[in-house]
Amino acid sequence: MAMVCRGTANRRLEAAKLFVICAADSIERSNAKAFSLFRINEAGESRPFAIMVIRTHADNYIGYVNSCPHQGVWLNFGEGNFFTRDRAFLKCGRHGSVFEIDSGLCIDGPCKNRSLEPIALAVIDGEVCLCGVELEESGHPDPFDDGDDTMEIMIHPE
Numbered sequence: 001m002a003m004v005c006r007g008t009a010n011r012r013l014e015a016a017k018l019f020v021i022c023a024a025d026s027i028e029r030s031n032a033k034a035f036s037l038f039r040i041n042e043a044g045e046s047r048p049f050a051i052m053v054i055r056t057h058a059d060n061y062i063g064y065v066n067s068c069p070h071q072g073v074w075l076n077f078g079e080g081n082f083f084t085r086d087r088a089f090l091k092c093g094r095h096g097s098v099f100e101i102d103s104g105l106c107i108d109g110p111c112k113n114r115s116l117e118p119i120a121l122a123v124i125d126g127e128v129c130l131c132g133v134e135l136e137e138s139g140h141p142d143p144f145d146d147g148d149d150t151m152e153i154m155i156h157p158e
């Protein structure tokens with residue numbers, strides 16, 4: 001579902017679309033979910049856009065593109081888990097790079113000192129929303145569509 005919000009950019013007001021991703025309480029604290037979306041690029045083309053939304057223990061929501069800076073795989077590749085065992089850091093499931101949750105900075109592993117790409121999130125009326133990205137809401141018709149205008153999203157296995 002798309003809404004329109006207004007934010008400041010370059011000292012002027014710009015209209016930006018805000019997309020509802022999921023209910024805020026659908027992600028437990030110290031947990032994360034991945035979503036496979038499609039974004040519209042500057043050429044107007046639809047491209048896969050995999051993201052992860054993390055709910056921290058302190059109840060903040062943080063988003064990154066779900067792509068490891070090393071080889072571009074989903075962080076939850078393999079075991080379907082995003083975190084180190086103590087859940088203090090994000091971890092890539094392929095070669096084990098470890099990332100700070102708050103900053104996305106890799107502190108250990110093959111892509112040390114590189115960072116995950118952040119995405120802008122806002123929690124509005126109990127829903128996690130993505131801001132500043134043009135998402136495709138059509139073009140992938142659901143044969144079971146009941147006319148509800150809620151955006152269809154696919155959740156990666158955890």
Ligand code: FES
Nearest residue numbers: 068070071092095
């Ligand atoms: S692909 Fe993530 S550490 Fe290699």
